[in-house]
Amino acid sequence: MIRVEQVTKCYRHGSVETEVLRGVSCEIPAGAFAFIVGPSGSGKSTLLHLLGALDAPTSGEIYLAGQPLSRMSAADRDRLRREEVGFIFQSFNLLKNLSALDNVLVPFLPTQRGRTHRPAAIELLNRVGLGTRLDHRPGQLSGGEQQRVAIARALLKNPKLILADEPTGELDTQNGSQIFELLHELQAERGTTIVTVTHDHRYIREQDRVLEILDGRLVSQNDVVSR
Numbered sequence: 001m002i003r004v005e006q007v008t009k010c011y012r013h014g015s016v017e018t019e020v021l022r023g024v025s026c027e028i029p030a031g032a033f034a035f036i037v038g039p040s041g042s043g044k045s046t047l048l049h050l051l052g053a054l055d056a057p058t059s060g061e062i063y064l065a066g067q068p069l070s071r072m073s074a075a076d077r078d079r080l081r082r083e084e085v086g087f088i089f090q091s092f093n094l095l096k097n098l099s100a101l102d103n104v105l106v107p108f109l110p111t112q113r114g115r116t117h118r119p120a121a122i123e124l125l126n127r128v129g130l131g132t133r134l135d136h137r138p139g140q141l142s143g144g145e146q147q148r149v150a151i152a153r154a155l156l157k158n159p160k161l162i163l164a165d166e167p168t169g170e171l172d173t174q175n176g177s178q179i180f181e182l183l184h185e186l187q188a189e190r191g192t193t194i195v196t197v198t199h200d201h202r203y204i205r206e207q208d209r210v211l212e213i214l215d216g217r218l219v220s221q222n223d224v225v226s227r
């Protein structure tokens with residue numbers, strides 16, 4: 001599903017160049033649940049953004065489903081990002097004047113397809129336990145509930161890949177556990193590939209793949225337990 005080959009990422013500020021990723025190579029099989037762990041500033045978010053084609057590596061290549069991202073046209077990359085990848089961030093990025101239901105529909109609202117997707121959006125909100133909160137605005141929802149709205153929004157396009165950057169970062173332990181339970185269920189049910197950055201090792205199960213980054217390098221990588 002995902003293959004990362006000798007990826008580097010440098011940021012330049014004036015004459016100062018910082019190498020944030022220093023030759024990362026790894027593979028994440030389709031349907032895997034993978035964690036990216038490591039200290040703050042080690043390059044985890046940078047790697048996740050590259051996997052979702054939100055940014056391009058300085059050198060090296062990333063293959064999604066066998067396709068080298070750098071050799072795709074910008075239009076194809078946009079389409080891939082829009083249709084095949086679901087992003088979940090630490091801050092939920094919900095629009096505060098829209099209901100939970102409309103927030104889930106946001107990616108489709110500008111088109112007529114917003115209406116088409118309404119039943120599926122309601123089903124997803126039921127699925128994440130918010131069936132009775134369809135008309136609530138983000139301000140009327142708890143942090144855990146807001147994150148579940150964001151997850152439902154990411155799921156509406158039924159992405160093959162979900163990328164989550166510290167999705168429980170702003171939640172308490174109980175809400176955090178619920179989010180990971182939900183992600184684990186989705187992976188099992190839909191075969192979605194999930195890559196998530198976390199600080200909290202309690203959420204990692206034995207069968208999950210773990211990529212540990214330290215100072216821009218992959219320092220360890222467990223084997224995937226076949227199931």
Ligand SMILES: Nc1ncnc2c1ncn2[C@@H]1O[C@H](COP(=O)(O)OP(=O)(O)O)[C@@H](O)[C@H]1O
Binds near residue numbers: 038042043044046
């Ligand atoms: N746009 C940017 N410009 C310059 N430096 C950046 C940029 N984004 C991230 N960095 C630097 O790259 C390093 C890794 O950042 P990041 O990937 O966000 O780390 P993590 O998610 O592991 O905490 C940090 O030192 C950060 O300051």
Ligand SMILES: [Mg+2]
Binds near residue numbers: 044045046165
């Ligand atoms: Mg980060």
